[in-house]
Amino acid sequence: MSKLPYSTKDVHYDNDKFRHRSHFKVLSQSLTNSSTRISCSLGKFLMLLLISGVACLFLMNKSSPALETNSVQNANFTEFTEVAYQRPPRLWRRPPRLPPRLTPDEMHKKGSRLDDSKWVSRQQKVKEAFNHAWSGYKSFAMGFDELMPLSKRGTDGLGGLGATIIDALDTAMIMGENDIVKEASSWIEKNLVSRINERGQVNLFETTIRVLGGLLSAYHLSIGGNNSTNPEMLLEISKVLGDRLLLAFSSSSTPIPFSDVYLRDKVARTAPDGLSSTSEVSTLQLEFNYLSEISGDPKYYSQGMKVLEHMRSLPKVEGLVPIYISPQSGQFSGENIRLGSRGDSYYEYLIKIWIQQKNRRDTDLKYLYEMYTEAMRGVRHRLVRKSIPKGLVFVGELPYGSQGDFSPKMDHLVCFLPGTLALGATKGMTKKKAIESNLLSNDDIENLKLAEDLAKTCFEMYEVTSTGLAPEIAYFQIKGENENGPHGGNTSSEYLNDIVIKHLDRHNLLRPETVESLMYLHRITEDPKYREWGWQIFEAFEKYTKVESGGYTSLDDVTSVPPPKRDKMETFFLGETLKYLYLLFGENDVLPLDKYVFNTEAHPLPIIGLVDEI
Ligand code: DMJ
DSSP: OOOOSSOTTTOOOOHHHHSOOOHHHHHHHHHHHHHHHOOSOHHHHHHHHHHHHHHHHHHHSOOOGGGGOOOOTTOOHHHHHHHHTOOOOGGGSOOOOOOOOOOHHHHHHHOOSHHHHHHHHHHHHHHHHHHHHHHHHHHHHTTSSEEETTTTEEEOTTSSSOHHHHHHHHHHHHHTOHHHHHHHHHHHHHHHHHHHHHOOEEEHHHIIIIIIHHHHHHHHHHTTSOTTSOHHHHHHHHHHHHHHHTHHHHTOSSSSOOSEEETTTTEEEOOTTSOEEHHHHTSSHHHHHHHHHHHOOTHHHHHHHHHHHHHHTSOOBTTBOEEEEOTTTOSEEEEEEOSSTTTHHHHHHHHHHHHHBGGGTTTTTHHHHHHHHHHHHHIIIIIEEEOTTTOOEEEOBBTTOTTSOOBOEEEGGGGGHHHHHHHHHHTTSOHHHHHHTTOOOHHHHHHHHHHHHHHHHHHHHHHTBSSSOOOSEEEEOOTTTTTTOOOOBOTTOTTTTTEEOOGGGOOBOOOOHHHHHHHHHHHHHOOTHHHHHHHHHHHHHHHHHBOTTSSBOOBSOTTSSSOOBOOOBOHHIIIIIHHHHHHHHSOTTSSOTTTEEEOTTSOEEEOBTOTTOO
């Protein structure tokens, strides 16, 4: 294992440190602060001399008037970085405190228990997989959104902002893959602003969670750490992008933003049917809130949070909401209720935003916790059932609303829920500690139980197929319906008859949700089985999705061996799937859950308002 770029305990981020201050102000503040403390002792006199010397050195290092340049709108970023980010010499910045992390060899020697070294080498395998994924992308698709690993070319499925690079950057930082960090950072620095100025249509949600989220978490992780990434550059680009994305809000006559932004033309539009997805408009706030925190500009926070304040008063079914909402009327549209696509991260962000804002949990954001609690009661009451014959607990759908029939359909996307339920129950601490401290309410206990049951179901969705990889969508047997429905193909799975996999649902997009939940469940329950399950899933990815020439590919059918392939490596494979596997096999105090909140694309952001802020 190579070095982590920082220690989560040791990084102190101080916004002022990274906002522009004039050289004169920096110097005079340093002198003033020092001189107020100076008495007549010789030691302190020498200290003053030293500071004056340093100040002279500093002034001799020619400053550029362009340091005052703050606007990057319409600028070519290469030019911009040359002038605007000529930073003062390093000596004015707090030196990074980076406790050395152990290499695999050192870890093997140190680990007295066999089990330690097993997980160290498994974690190493995930890192190798990340390198393989990156090398394919770099060789054939650098600068494109995604790699098509079989045809060995790139494709721009997300608007052309180089999404894989940005999604992968913080994973590379966490893994200590410094060459990749350098390559990704330098691409971003040279290209991203001009891409934002030149490219066309992007989806507000995808761009926020993958690109803005990736930039912000890389910003945080690079503070005080890795010299190959300039946090100020990441912050400035985040503001440029954030300002464009705000157009989706300002163009709407209600608090519900439009779904698309035309970056180059600086306009926002609705989707062709005029509707926005419920999960999309409510899955922007962790990112926008953090951008306000580090930029000092509250506009991102206030626009994003208006969506949730507005949704608070809309009618719901026991806290559950339809998957569409109209930016024209501000009302939900249709009756389709599900925790899969277009519904999922609405529920995820209710609790995560509440967690992110530590100081507001008991005051103005208490309503988010209440909405989450009510919604999870609604899930347990309206959507949770058991399959037959073996009793797997699953979450189904209400496609025709509260009065319509229940559908036993569960998207793989729903597998984010076990992780979120566990996080919401213990607020990031271990189950043991939460129980000992008597912190779990009845709702928490029920949610934690449901989390463990659902994590098993999500794992069985992998186990039940011939490849050991889950389909995009599964149906569960209830009341003996679909008894002879198509199954996953693994005849040794005891759940073969409980899970039906329809022909059109057999693809696998390298999605992260199950391994994401395994990471949360492992950290919170400390049960080693979750790691073993994660390893099994990783091995199946290695066996069936790895492409020799570089990269990993989505599959068309997980029920047949060898599985037909799809020729696409989604950005979230590097941003989420491999990151969660790496964290699952690693130490629990890396990005601890009581100090960080992961956005829905697995980009860790610090919890705001902690006493010992990171
Ligand atoms: C990711 O972009 C995010 O996790 C999102 O919330 C759901 N879909 C993909 C991964 O499957």
